Amino acid sequence: MLLFSLTPAFAVTLVPLYGYFYGYDLYEWLMFLFLMMFCGLSVTAGYHRMWSHKAYKAHPIVRFIFALGGACALQNDVMHWSSDHRRHHRFVDDNQRDPYSAGRGFWFSHIGWILRNHESSKEDFSNIKDIQQDPIAVWQHKHYLSLVLLTNIGVPALLGYLHGDIIACLLLGGLLRLVLSQHVTYLINSIAHMWGGQTFSDSHSARDNPFLALITYGEGYHNFHHTFQWDYRNGVKWWHFDPTKWLIRTLSWIGLTRNLKRTSPAQIETARLQMQYQKAQEKFAMRDIPENWRLKLEQEYEQFQLLLNQWNEMRQTWQEAKEKRIQDALAHWEHMQLRDRYKELKYSVKVQKKRWREVLRNLHDALPAPA
Secondary structure, three states: OHHHHHHHHHHHHHHHHHHHHHOHHHHHHHHHHHHHHHHHHHHHHHHHHHOOOOEEEHHHHHHHHHHHHHHHOOOOOOOHHHHHHHHHHHHOOOOOOOOOOOOOOOHHHHHHHHHHHOHHHHHOOHHOOOHOOOHHHHHHHHOOHHHHHHHHHHHHHHHHHHOOHHHHEEEEEEEEHHHHHHHHHHHOHHHHHOOOOOOOOOOOOOOEEEHHHOOOOOOOOOHHHHHHHOOOOOOOOOOOHHHHHHHHHHHHHHEEEEOOOOOHHHHHHHHHHHHHHHHHHHHHOOOOOEEEHHHHHHHHHHHHHHHHHHHHHHHHHHHHHHHOOOOOHHHHHHHHHHHHHHHHHHHHHHHHHHHHOOOOOOHHHOOOOOO
16 A cells, blocks of 8 residues: 555655756656666566467567566566466456456556455466466566566666766656556556447457557557457557567567467457447347348348358468478469468458448448437
């Protein structure tokens, strides 16, 4: 209680007061931004997507850096963090077993669950036996307090000493960075389960929130994440703001990450289609819709679903053919035929997707005004 009360109080008083009387220069602000990103990406790429969800594998050097950054973020060691998070996904929205269930309100899911010993958040490492085999995670768990002091006080103080202003660096790189990095992560537990769209599933409270992604290193696409939690991406589109995804992918180019797990495009489109169809049915159930429009919706939905299944099966066949291809003319010819068929189906899906959107738009325009 003292930690989570005093650090924000000091941050909103001491940081601006020191800035008013002495000021902060560019070096100190750049150090603040660097440490913010170091802590944030260590949690999102390390604690979250690598250790908790096993969405990819990383070189020991990368795991060591993430272990340091996680300690600097002061959000508990990787074993506690991952154990809580796996229970959150397994029992999401279950107020008795989800450690930070959004069903218990904003305050509880944001920070209240940390401040008291709730039954739902008691220590239980039975779900992280794989992480207990990681020597770097074990080392961080054993020396967590020392690493916290070293990274939160020692590093900012050293950077301040080299620059000539220890207090400024401790206030910005230590205090302010600590408070902001913690609450940025906590927003995923709270706001990302309350505000946004349910694009892929409504079986859980997680929401896709592009605005939240801007300040959480890509974690705001939370409905996608809860639906496809094994995927190393949260922002599935190339243009989605997901620096964590970009970091993991970039490291794979130089051999520091590998086995990056991805959900197939057909699975993603199938989940999106099912949600769109479900929402359309719910909307039309409340209005007096002509039967021909209902039949049109069902026909387009069934046709789209069939095409997606064919596309997914062809994609799997093509991937297997690429892996097993023999360097002879016949195998090469068969592979080329599979590739061409896969591209044809992919284009057909694109065309069908446009037709489906047009049907939804026309149906919406045809809806009578509510009484």
